[in-house]
Amino acid sequence: MDLNNYLELFIEESKEHIQAINDELLKLEIEPENIDFVQEIFRSAHTLKGMAASMGFDDLASLTHEMENVLDLIRQSEVRINEEIMNVIFTCVDLIDKMVDNIEQGGDGTEDVTEIVWKLQSIQNPSIISDEERMSAHHEAAITKELVIDEFQRSILQEARKLGNHVYEVFVKLDERCVMKSVRAYMVFQATEDLGEIIQTDPAVEQIEEDQFGDSFTLLLVTEHERSKIQAQLTNISEVKEVSVTEITDVEKNRDTLNETDKPIQPKEKQEVNEKKKKMGSKSIRVDIEKLDRLMNLFSEFIIDRGRLEQIARRTQMQDLIETVEHITRISSDLQGLVLNMRMVPVEQVFNRFPRMVRDLAKELNKKVQLVVEGAETELDRTVIDEIGDPLVHLLRNAIDHGLESIEERIANHKPEEGRILLKAYHSGNHVFIEVVDDGRGINRDKVLNKAIERGVITEEESYSLSDQQVYSLIFSSGFSTADKISDISGRGVGLDVVKTKIESLGGSITIDSTPGQGSAFRIQLPLSLSIIYSMLIKVAEETYAIPFNSIVEITTDADNEVYTLHGQKVIQFRGQVVPLIDLKEVFQVPQVESPKGNQPLYIVIVKKGDHTIGLVTDIVLGQQEIVLKPLGRFLHNLPGISGATILGNGEVALIIDTNQFFSEKG
Incomplete structure (x- = not known):
């Protein structure tokens, strides 16, 4: 199986779990007695560990496992949270984040985790490794609780108990120096199947066969033999360091205990909310942002052609064409809202x-x-x-x-x-x-x-x-x-x-x-969006420009407002405020064209930035239009007063005015 196909998904989900752990740790630091936060952190760490093991990132899996052990002791009230423990866990999360970043950059996610693992182990066992049995007990507790049995498996176990068979959880730990762990695990499986029937494994059999596990695994075994025989037979296998066999006497009770790891007890209301979230989540899919960009680009081209069709319809006055274009406009407006919403993400x-x-x-x-x-x-x-x-x-x-x-x-x-x-x-x-x-x-x-x-x-x-x-x-x-x-x-x-x-x-x-x-x-x-914007199209002599709607306050004319000069600057009195005027013809050095109709009133587009207002003087206001923002390219990256360009329906290119550049730094 090619795991590279799942790498991007692994990285995305790992980052989500790391963020979730960070969020809950901050809450836990404020309320150290709140076990609900510990449960949430444990759940994310547990999932992260499983994903890392499945992908073959052993360092990441083992580090997360050690952190998981500490969290387990905290939620079992065997360890009390203090500032030192919080700092160790925060450091551990930072290191996990660094390892995931390394994987994202094409690395293998390996890091020197010796020091942080030692700190995590010392929290689990203050006498640090001197009491191996105690460490093994904690390790076993963390591992065995991961087995979760479904309804079918439970029915098999119940029937086995009725027939007088034993149900055992068998924890097997291999020597750390074992080179071919999957082969050794296969020998354990073979020996175990000679004694009875394996109902469940953790990790899954496929992961164990592909060497995608740490140094240990757990089996759920139905057998007629006593535990001592199982212990003896598996311990005799070379490079098996430890075997722990625990009998399950109450399948129902055991199932509840096992599920407690991944499903903490919640109030009924909280469970209902979670169920709703699960149902909603099942209707979502992940979409590569590049695909959304491609969709936006294609839709942008469609908007340009729609504008051209509108112009053709107005020119020809063909009723069928006009009605069809109106229908296309309505559909494209809905489609545009949908496309833009797909790109919208919460801050x-x-x-x-x-x-x-x-x-x-x-x-x-x-x-x-x-x-x-x-x-x-x-x-x-x-x-x-x-x-x-x-x-x-x-x-x-x-x-x-x-x-x-x-x-x-x-x-x-x-x-x-x-x-x-x-x-x-x-x-x-x-x-x-x-x-x-x-x-x-x-x-x-x-x-x-x-x-x-x-x-x-x-x-x-x-x-x-x-x-x-x-x-x-x-x-x-x-x-x-x-x-x-x-x-x-x-x-x-x-x-x-x-x-x-x-x-x-x-x-x-x-x-x-x-x-x-x-x-x-x-x-x-x-x-809200940088791709498709509403703008006001204007004409300066024979040149067409677009002014984004979000900066426009109002449009007036010089006929409605007296223009006078103040300190060498042309201004108008507008709504009780002195507004300086900027002639776009002068700014963009547009050649003068004689108007066949004689002197026409000039339009003044009032624009605003913060508390400051100016008036842009232009010849004609064509009307509002939805435009697609296109970059100017690397050869025209620094045109004064211009932020980009757009293609109009008639194929003409119109420059988009950046009104912010007309305001001086000092206002």
């Missing part, structure tokens, strides 16, 4: 890695931090999800390191010892907003201004006219930092220019609010 996929990061960072900085996550179910396009993780890491690390005060400083300022960081996502119109809010010291306005003047970002004269928002935005300048000393974590401002650049490359924006002594809020605005 939870990004958010769920942050609690662990915050926990580790807080310990490193000796701070108490509570991370509150809201709106994790909010959905974003997969393309955006893949890109937004790093900017959020920057913002969270800055919030912890520089935003939140030390415990002593918070106490002195009559604040709770524990700092609070809110990570929140929510929908608003065609945008998703993500906020990172801390209750720390806030941004020092004067400190930012002085540093900006010192570094030549602004002049002292310019600093007098800047609003608080404009001052705070200065920390996004390249290499800007107000930190008194540079740490390994970061000072607020380090890397924030990268954050801004990344977010704007996604068609988004970022703003800051801050109150000294109370905290800061970073607000990211992102488009």
Whole structure:
């Protein structure tokens, strides 16, 4: 069997289980007496171990098995959780994560696990290996509980008991130095079948035959012989290190005990919820993201052809064609919603890695931090999800390191010892907003201004006219930092220019609010999707451009608004606000064309970024249209004021205007 076919699925599911373990460990650290969390961690570790063993990643399987043994002792109340044990388990999970990453990169997942295994074993047995029988007992307990029998097998066992036969669980451990374990296991099987009938094995027979198990396995045996004979016959096989035979006297009771490992007792309501989740889960399939990208590209081409058909229908005025195109438009709109929804994934996929990061960072900085996550179910396009993780890491690390005060400083300022960081996502119109809010010291306005003047970002004269928002935005300048000393974590401002650049490359924006002594809020605005967008088509002379709808406030004309000059800048008075005008003909250097109808009023498209508004002057507004965003390619990657291009229904290429570039850094 070619296991490579299952490698991608193994990696995906392993990462899910690692994330689940991390999530539950964080909960367990807060409520160490809550066994439900231990049960969830044990279940994920148990599944992960089985998958690793099946795929032949022995180091990963053995390490997970040792962690599983510790978890088993915890849930059996034989070991009490303390900070040292939590740190060992966290370290173990980090190492497992590293091994899975190595496998994903094409490696074999091998790591030096000697030290961490020793720590895990010392938790299981404080006298560390000196009491081999005790270690063997724990090992046996962990192994034998993995056997789960179905209804058919149970009926066989019940019938066997009625006929006076014995039912045994046989645990066999091979010598660690055994070279051909599967061959030795086959000899054990042969000897066991001479004594009776094997009903069940763990791992499965196929895995044992293919050498996909550790050093031990368990058999469920029905026989007329006494346990001493079984023990003696199997122990005589070369390289069999240990044989443990346990009789099962009550099949029903034993079945419940065995199932307890994988199915902890739950309230009736919780069981019903889980059953519903299972039913829902069975209707889901995994789809490669590349296939979804291909589907989106094909649909994008269809949208372009649909636009062309609409133009042909309007030109020819053929009623049948018009009706057919209208029907195609309705169907394609539904199809578009479906295609886009298939690409939408909850931001939870990004958010769920942050609690662990915050926990580790807080310990490193000796701070108490509570991370509150809201709106994790909010959905974003997969393309955006893949890109937004790093900017959020920057913002969270800055919030912890520089935003939140030390415990002593918070106490002195009559604040709770524990700092609070809110990570929140929510929908608003065609945008998703993500906020990172801390209750720390806030941004020092004067400190930012002085540093900006010192570094030549602004002049002292310019600093007098800047609003608080404009001052705070200065920390996004390249290499800007107000930190008194540079740490390994970061000072607020380090890397924030990268954050801004990344977010704007996604068609988004970022703003800051801050109150000294109370905290800061970073607000990211992102488009729902980057592939198909609604836009307003405009004409500048003979050139057609598209302006994304999400930045447009309103459209007016110079006939409805008096245009006057202020400090050499053309402006209009619009809704009680002075709005500067930008002539697109001048910006894009479009050749002037004489209008046959004489002087026509110019259209002004009012666009907004944050709290700032400007007016884009154009000749004609053609109307709104759904367009497919196409990249310009590597030869035209840095056109001022342009973010991409689209193909219109008539085959014409229209450039897409990036309105954000018309706003100056200082507003």
